[in-house]
Amino acid sequence: MILRGALRDRAVLAAAIVLGALxxxxxxxxxxxxxxxxxxxxxxxxxxxxxxxxFGTDELGRDLLTRIVYGARISLSIGLVAAVLSVAIGVTxxxxxxxxxxxxxxxxxxFTDAMLSIPTLPLLMIAAAVLDPGVPLLIAxxxxxxxxxxxxxxxxxxxxxxxREFVTAARAAGARGPRILVxxxxxxxxxxxxxxxxxxxxxxxxxxxxxxxxxVGVQPPTxxxxxxxxxxxxxxxSEPWLGIFPGAFIFVTVLCFNVVGNALRGGENRx
Numbered sequence: 001m002i003l004r005g006a007l008r009d010r011a012v013l014a015a016a017i018v019l020g021a022l023x024x025x026x027x028x029x030x031x032x033x034x035x036x037x038x039x040x041x042x043x044x045x046x047x048x049x050x051x052x053x054x055f056g057t058d059e060l061g062r063d064l065l066t067r068i069v070y071g072a073r074i075s076l077s078i079g080l081v082a083a084v085l086s087v088a089i090g091v092t093x094x095x096x097x098x099x100x101x102x103x104x105x106x107x108x109x110x111f112t113d114a115m116l117s118i119p120t121l122p123l124l125m126i127a128a129a130v131l132d133p134g135v136p137l138l139i140a141x142x143x144x145x146x147x148x149x150x151x152x153x154x155x156x157x158x159x160x161x162x163x164r165e166f167v168t169a170a171r172a173a174g175a176r177g178p179r180i181l182v183x184x185x186x187x188x189x190x191x192x193x194x195x196x197x198x199x200x201x202x203x204x205x206x207x208x209x210x211x212x213x214x215x216v217g218v219q220p221p222t223x224x225x226x227x228x229x230x231x232x233x234x235x236x237x238s239e240p241w242l243g244i245f246p247g248a249f250i251f252v253t254v255l256c257f258n259v260v261g262n263a264l265r266g267g268e269n270r271x
Contacts, residue, residue, distance in 0.1 A: 011258055015257075033066040039063065049241055056245075068228070068245060075226065078204055081143070082139045093147065100239050105155070112151050128141060134173070138218065147260070161189070162181075209226030228243075
Protein backbone atom coordinates (compact mmCIF):
# COMPACT_ATOMS: atom_id res chain seq x y z
CA MET A 1 0.00 0.00 0.00
CA ILE A 2 2.81 2.42 0.89
CA LEU A 3 4.71 1.53 -2.28
CA ARG A 4 1.60 1.95 -4.43
CA GLY A 5 0.96 5.38 -2.97
CA ALA A 6 4.58 6.43 -3.42
CA LEU A 7 4.57 5.45 -7.09
CA ARG A 8 1.74 7.93 -7.76
CA ASP A 9 4.35 10.68 -7.41
CA ARG A 10 5.90 11.30 -10.84
CA ALA A 11 9.39 11.85 -9.46
CA VAL A 12 9.23 8.58 -7.53
CA LEU A 13 7.85 6.75 -10.56
CA ALA A 14 10.66 8.14 -12.72
CA ALA A 15 13.24 7.08 -10.11
CA ALA A 16 11.75 3.58 -9.98
CA ILE A 17 11.86 3.30 -13.77
CA VAL A 18 15.50 4.41 -13.85
CA LEU A 19 16.41 1.88 -11.17
CA GLY A 20 14.56 -0.87 -13.01
CA ALA A 21 16.43 0.01 -16.21
CA LEU A 22 19.78 -0.05 -14.38
CA UNK A 23 19.04 -3.44 -12.84
CA UNK A 24 18.01 -4.79 -16.24
CA UNK A 25 21.18 -3.34 -17.75
CA UNK A 26 23.30 -5.10 -15.13
CA UNK A 27 21.52 -8.43 -15.51
CA UNK A 28 21.74 -8.40 -19.31
CA UNK A 29 25.23 -6.89 -19.56
CA UNK A 30 26.63 -9.61 -21.90
CA UNK A 31 23.73 -9.00 -24.29
CA UNK A 32 23.32 -5.22 -24.05
CA UNK A 33 26.96 -4.12 -23.85
CA UNK A 34 28.17 -2.88 -27.25
CA UNK A 35 31.55 -4.69 -27.01
CA UNK A 36 33.09 -7.60 -25.14
CA UNK A 37 34.28 -6.69 -21.68
CA UNK A 38 37.94 -7.33 -22.49
CA UNK A 39 37.91 -6.04 -26.09
CA UNK A 40 40.86 -3.72 -26.80
CA UNK A 41 41.08 -1.10 -29.52
CA UNK A 42 44.63 0.22 -29.25
CA UNK A 43 44.12 2.53 -32.22
CA UNK A 44 41.41 4.32 -30.20
CA UNK A 45 43.23 4.64 -26.87
CA UNK A 46 41.86 7.50 -24.72
CA UNK A 47 39.39 8.30 -27.47
CA UNK A 48 36.78 10.99 -26.87
CA UNK A 49 33.07 10.11 -27.08
CA UNK A 50 32.12 9.33 -30.66
CA UNK A 51 29.61 7.41 -32.74
CA UNK A 52 31.79 4.30 -32.43
CA UNK A 53 32.39 4.64 -28.69
CA UNK A 54 29.54 6.65 -27.20
CA PHE A 55 31.28 7.26 -23.86
CA GLY A 56 34.83 7.22 -25.25
CA THR A 57 37.62 4.76 -24.46
CA ASP A 58 40.16 4.32 -21.66
CA GLU A 59 43.95 4.04 -21.67
CA LEU A 60 43.80 0.52 -23.17
CA GLY A 61 41.21 1.38 -25.81
CA ARG A 62 38.41 -0.38 -23.92
CA ASP A 63 34.92 0.93 -24.56
CA LEU A 64 33.85 2.99 -21.54
CA LEU A 65 30.12 2.31 -21.99
CA THR A 66 30.81 -1.43 -21.92
CA ARG A 67 32.84 -1.08 -18.73
CA ILE A 68 30.10 0.99 -17.11
CA VAL A 69 27.49 -1.64 -18.02
CA TYR A 70 29.63 -4.41 -16.51
CA GLY A 71 30.57 -2.15 -13.60
CA ALA A 72 26.87 -1.81 -12.81
CA ARG A 73 26.84 -5.52 -12.00
CA ILE A 74 29.52 -5.10 -9.32
CA SER A 75 28.39 -1.77 -7.86
CA LEU A 76 24.70 -2.69 -7.71
CA SER A 77 25.45 -6.18 -6.39
CA ILE A 78 27.56 -4.78 -3.58
CA GLY A 79 24.94 -2.14 -2.79
CA LEU A 80 22.01 -4.57 -2.83
CA VAL A 81 23.57 -7.51 -0.98
CA ALA A 82 25.37 -5.35 1.58
CA ALA A 83 22.10 -3.49 2.23
CA VAL A 84 20.23 -6.75 2.81
CA LEU A 85 22.99 -7.88 5.19
CA SER A 86 23.09 -4.62 7.14
CA VAL A 87 19.29 -4.43 7.43
CA ALA A 88 19.13 -8.07 8.56
CA ILE A 89 21.69 -7.37 11.29
CA GLY A 90 19.91 -4.16 12.28
CA VAL A 91 16.49 -5.83 12.48
CA THR A 92 17.89 -8.72 14.52
CA UNK A 93 19.67 -6.46 17.01
CA UNK A 94 16.87 -3.90 17.21
CA UNK A 95 14.06 -6.43 17.53
CA UNK A 96 15.92 -8.42 20.19
CA UNK A 97 16.71 -5.30 22.21
CA UNK A 98 13.23 -3.83 21.87
CA UNK A 99 11.38 -7.01 22.79
CA UNK A 100 13.72 -8.34 25.50
CA UNK A 101 14.22 -4.97 27.23
CA UNK A 102 16.19 -4.98 30.48
CA UNK A 103 19.86 -6.01 30.48
CA UNK A 104 19.81 -7.36 26.92
CA UNK A 105 18.41 -4.05 25.65
CA UNK A 106 21.02 -2.02 27.55
CA UNK A 107 23.96 -4.14 26.35
CA UNK A 108 22.86 -4.23 22.71
CA UNK A 109 22.16 -0.50 22.58
CA UNK A 110 25.48 0.39 24.20
CA PHE A 111 27.23 -1.77 21.61
CA THR A 112 25.21 -0.03 18.88
CA ASP A 113 26.16 3.39 20.25
CA ALA A 114 29.82 2.35 20.34
CA MET A 115 29.66 1.27 16.68
CA LEU A 116 27.96 4.55 15.75
CA SER A 117 30.82 6.49 17.32
CA ILE A 118 33.39 4.93 14.96
CA PRO A 119 33.85 6.80 11.63
CA THR A 120 32.60 4.39 8.98
CA LEU A 121 34.79 5.22 5.99
CA PRO A 122 38.17 5.27 7.83
CA LEU A 123 37.26 1.98 9.52
CA LEU A 124 36.40 0.39 6.18
CA MET A 125 39.54 1.73 4.53
CA ILE A 126 41.75 0.27 7.26
CA ALA A 127 39.94 -3.09 7.16
CA ALA A 128 40.07 -3.24 3.35
CA ALA A 129 43.75 -2.29 3.26
CA VAL A 130 44.61 -5.03 5.78
CA LEU A 131 42.37 -7.76 4.36
CA ASP A 132 42.73 -6.95 0.64
CA PRO A 133 39.13 -8.14 0.10
CA GLY A 134 37.49 -9.63 -2.95
CA VAL A 135 33.90 -8.75 -3.78
CA PRO A 136 32.28 -11.18 -1.25
CA LEU A 137 34.40 -9.93 1.65
CA LEU A 138 33.85 -6.32 0.55
CA ILE A 139 30.10 -6.93 0.69
CA ALA A 140 30.49 -8.31 4.22
CA UNK A 141 32.55 -5.31 5.33
CA UNK A 142 30.10 -2.75 3.91
CA UNK A 143 27.14 -4.64 5.36
CA UNK A 144 28.77 -4.91 8.78
CA UNK A 145 29.06 -1.13 9.27
CA UNK A 146 25.61 0.01 8.15
CA UNK A 147 23.18 -1.67 10.55
CA UNK A 148 23.22 0.66 13.56
CA UNK A 149 20.61 3.22 12.47
CA UNK A 150 18.23 0.42 11.47
CA UNK A 151 18.71 -1.26 14.85
CA UNK A 152 17.79 1.89 16.77
CA UNK A 153 14.68 2.58 14.69
CA UNK A 154 13.50 -1.04 14.80
CA UNK A 155 14.04 -1.18 18.58
CA UNK A 156 11.79 1.84 19.08
CA UNK A 157 9.06 0.40 16.83
CA UNK A 158 9.20 -3.03 18.48
CA UNK A 159 8.92 -1.45 21.94
CA UNK A 160 5.85 0.45 20.77
CA UNK A 161 4.21 -2.53 19.07
CA UNK A 162 4.91 -5.00 21.87
CA UNK A 163 2.51 -3.22 24.25
CA ARG A 164 -0.38 -3.04 21.77
CA GLU A 165 -3.67 -4.88 22.37
CA PHE A 166 -3.07 -7.50 19.66
CA VAL A 167 0.16 -8.58 21.34
CA THR A 168 -1.63 -8.80 24.69
CA ALA A 169 -4.31 -10.92 23.03
CA ALA A 170 -1.67 -13.20 21.52
CA ARG A 171 -0.12 -13.71 24.96
CA ALA A 172 -3.53 -14.47 26.43
CA ALA A 173 -4.03 -17.07 23.68
CA GLY A 174 -0.87 -18.84 24.79
CA ALA A 175 1.72 -17.45 22.36
CA ARG A 176 5.13 -16.84 23.86
CA GLY A 177 8.47 -15.11 23.23
CA PRO A 178 9.93 -15.56 19.74
CA ARG A 179 6.58 -16.60 18.25
CA ILE A 180 4.99 -13.29 19.27
CA LEU A 181 7.96 -11.34 18.01
CA VAL A 182 8.11 -13.07 14.62
CA UNK A 183 4.41 -13.52 13.88
CA UNK A 184 2.82 -10.48 15.50
CA UNK A 185 5.40 -7.73 16.06
CA UNK A 186 7.86 -7.89 13.13
CA UNK A 187 5.17 -7.63 10.39
CA UNK A 188 4.36 -4.19 11.76
CA UNK A 189 8.00 -3.17 11.29
CA UNK A 190 8.12 -4.09 7.58
CA UNK A 191 7.40 -0.54 6.29
CA UNK A 192 10.35 0.75 8.32
CA UNK A 193 12.51 -2.08 7.00
CA UNK A 194 11.61 -1.19 3.40
CA UNK A 195 12.69 2.41 3.97
CA UNK A 196 15.91 1.30 5.67
CA UNK A 197 16.68 -1.06 2.79
CA UNK A 198 16.39 1.58 0.05
CA UNK A 199 18.55 4.03 2.01
CA UNK A 200 21.10 1.29 2.77
CA UNK A 201 21.43 0.36 -0.91
CA UNK A 202 22.42 3.91 -1.83
CA UNK A 203 24.82 4.06 1.10
CA UNK A 204 26.38 0.73 0.09
CA UNK A 205 26.99 1.94 -3.46
CA UNK A 206 28.60 5.13 -2.16
CA UNK A 207 30.83 3.23 0.28
CA UNK A 208 31.98 0.81 -2.42
CA UNK A 209 32.66 3.73 -4.75
CA UNK A 210 34.63 5.56 -2.06
CA UNK A 211 36.72 2.50 -1.19
CA UNK A 212 37.41 1.74 -4.84
CA UNK A 213 38.22 5.41 -5.51
CA UNK A 214 40.88 5.26 -2.78
CA UNK A 215 42.26 2.05 -4.27
CA VAL A 216 41.25 -0.38 -1.49
CA GLY A 217 37.95 -1.63 -2.93
CA VAL A 218 37.23 -3.60 -6.08
CA GLN A 219 40.51 -4.21 -7.89
CA PRO A 220 41.13 -4.16 -11.67
CA PRO A 221 40.57 -5.81 -14.06
CA THR A 222 37.14 -6.19 -12.44
CA UNK A 223 35.22 -3.02 -13.25
CA UNK A 224 33.15 -1.06 -10.76
CA UNK A 225 32.02 2.52 -10.98
CA UNK A 226 34.27 3.39 -8.06
CA UNK A 227 37.50 1.97 -9.44
CA UNK A 228 36.74 3.55 -12.82
CA UNK A 229 36.80 6.90 -11.01
CA UNK A 230 40.06 5.87 -9.32
CA UNK A 231 41.67 5.11 -12.67
CA UNK A 232 40.38 8.39 -14.14
CA UNK A 233 41.60 10.77 -11.43
CA UNK A 234 45.03 11.41 -13.01
CA UNK A 235 43.59 12.28 -16.44
CA UNK A 236 40.52 14.33 -15.52
CA UNK A 237 41.94 17.47 -17.13
CA SER A 238 42.76 15.79 -20.44
CA GLU A 239 40.14 12.99 -20.64
CA PRO A 240 37.27 14.15 -18.40
CA TRP A 241 34.80 11.62 -19.85
CA LEU A 242 36.64 8.83 -18.01
CA GLY A 243 35.41 10.26 -14.71
CA ILE A 244 32.23 12.08 -15.72
CA PHE A 245 30.27 9.06 -16.94
CA PRO A 246 30.88 6.63 -14.04
CA GLY A 247 30.42 9.53 -11.62
CA ALA A 248 27.09 10.38 -13.25
CA PHE A 249 25.90 6.78 -12.94
CA ILE A 250 26.80 6.74 -9.24
CA PHE A 251 25.03 10.06 -8.67
CA VAL A 252 21.85 9.11 -10.54
CA THR A 253 21.61 5.65 -8.95
CA VAL A 254 22.06 6.87 -5.37
CA LEU A 255 19.70 9.79 -6.00
CA CYS A 256 16.99 7.45 -7.31
CA PHE A 257 17.29 5.11 -4.34
CA ASN A 258 17.08 8.07 -1.96
CA VAL A 259 14.02 9.47 -3.77
CA VAL A 260 12.25 6.12 -3.44
CA GLY A 261 13.34 5.76 0.18
CA ASN A 262 12.14 9.26 1.13
CA ALA A 263 8.81 8.59 -0.58
CA LEU A 264 8.38 5.35 1.36
CA ARG A 265 9.27 7.16 4.57
CA GLY A 266 6.65 9.82 3.83
CA GLY A 267 4.05 7.16 3.07
CA GLU A 268 4.91 5.36 6.30
CA ASN A 269 4.45 8.56 8.32
CA ARG A 270 1.02 9.11 6.78
CA UNK A 271 -0.23 5.63 7.70
